[in-house]
Amino acid sequence: xxxxxxxxxxxxxxxxxxxxxxxxxxxxxxxxxxxxxxxxxxxxxxxxxxxxxxxxxxxxxxxxxxxxxxxxxxxxxxxxxxxxxxxxxxxxxxxxxxxxxxxxxxxxxxxxxxxxxxxxxxxxxxxxxxxxxxxxxxxxxxxxxxxxxxxxxxxxxxxxxxxxxxxxxxxxxxxxxxxxxxxxxxxxxxxxxxxxxxxxxxxxxxxxxxxxxxxxxxxxxxxxxxxxxxxxxxxxxxxxxxxxxxxxxxxxxxxxxxxxxxxxxxxxxxxxxxxxxxxxxxxxxxxxxxxxxxxxxxxxxxxxxxxxxxxxxx
Numbered sequence: 001x002x003x004x005x006x007x008x009x010x011x012x013x014x015x016x017x018x019x020x021x022x023x024x025x026x027x028x029x030x031x032x033x034x035x036x037x038x039x040x041x042x043x044x045x046x047x048x049x050x051x052x053x054x055x056x057x058x059x060x061x062x063x064x065x066x067x068x069x070x071x072x073x074x075x076x077x078x079x080x081x082x083x084x085x086x087x088x089x090x091x092x093x094x095x096x097x098x099x100x101x102x103x104x105x106x107x108x109x110x111x112x113x114x115x116x117x118x119x120x121x122x123x124x125x126x127x128x129x130x131x132x133x134x135x136x137x138x139x140x141x142x143x144x145x146x147x148x149x150x151x152x153x154x155x156x157x158x159x160x161x162x163x164x165x166x167x168x169x170x171x172x173x174x175x176x177x178x179x180x181x182x183x184x185x186x187x188x189x190x191x192x193x194x195x196x197x198x199x200x201x202x203x204x205x206x207x208x209x210x211x212x213x214x215x216x217x218x219x220x221x222x223x224x225x226x227x228x229x230x231x232x233x234x235x236x237x238x239x240x241x242x243x244x245x246x247x248x249x250x251x252x253x254x255x256x257x258x259x260x261x262x263x264x265x266x267x268x269x270x271x272x273x274x275x276x277x278x279x280x281x282x283x284x285x286x287x288x289x290x291x292x293x294x295x296x297x298x299x300x301x302x303x304x305x306x307x308x309x310x311x312x313x314x
Contacts, residue, residue, distance in 0.1 A: 016216050
């Protein structure tokens with residue numbers, strides 16, 4: 001049984017790796033041919049696909065009544081995306097930042113995090129609370145839509161490539177996304193099974209293993225983007241994914257069932273998530289770039305966060 005689980009884990013990793021390779025290449029190609037900046041593609045199209053695993057896992061958990069996993073997966077993914085994934089990529093290679101775009105997209109990410117804490121103070125996220133989160137999500141989409149329209153309809157219009165000439169890119173984008181999503185789901189299932197063998201509590205699994213498993217698309221996309229010289233795509237993807245993790249996923253799941261919030265979440269997990277969000281924003285705007293030492297410090301802080309989970313809540 002253990003051998004089969006390990007084999008499934010390895011298979012899922014291969015699926016994700018190859019899928020992400022096609023995924024990033026086609027996303028960049030679509031960006032260049034359509035005239036849409038890669039940071040916008042990363043914050044919308046790519047983010048939708050890479051957050052699919054989080055959405056599927058959290059929604060399924062909500063339907064089954066495992067709301068701890070629903071919340072833990074969404075919040076843990078935000079912390080993991082910034083602390084472990086983006087931090088690891090930046091530790092290898094520094095990245096320049098378009099401050100204006102970074103601040104505007106970061107605003108929605110920070111607003112989502114703050115709103116989540118406020119609506120959770122009564123220790124549950126109701127349908128009304130979920131609608132508030134979804135309104136922020138709609139605002140985020142509208143902002144990106146307006147930005148895209150400004151690019152196409154501005155004084156210097158960008159010439160679009162006809163859709164029929166992008167069919168191959170779109171096909172690879174969809175195939176890559178499917179491989180990433182399916183591979184991530186297999187990895188989550190096999191990873192949870194391995195974790196349960198050694199007796200890890202469900203909440204800890206959700207915040208760490210499940211969050212990392214469902215964040216693998218962001219991780220592989222970030223690595224692939226960096227290796228191909230498209231870090232602006234990975235940064236936009238992670239900011240967009242974080243905004244969607246909080247607003248779209250928790251907003252929709254709250255319509256399925258009321259989400260109970262543990263004391264642990266209010267006192268430890270939510271503040272840690274918000275701290276990582278603001279740390280990323282501060283690092284990004286100070287010198288108009290994200291330095292390697294800043295990435296390394298985020299990885300270190302993420303390690304301390306996980307150590308705290310194991311020390312106080314396991």
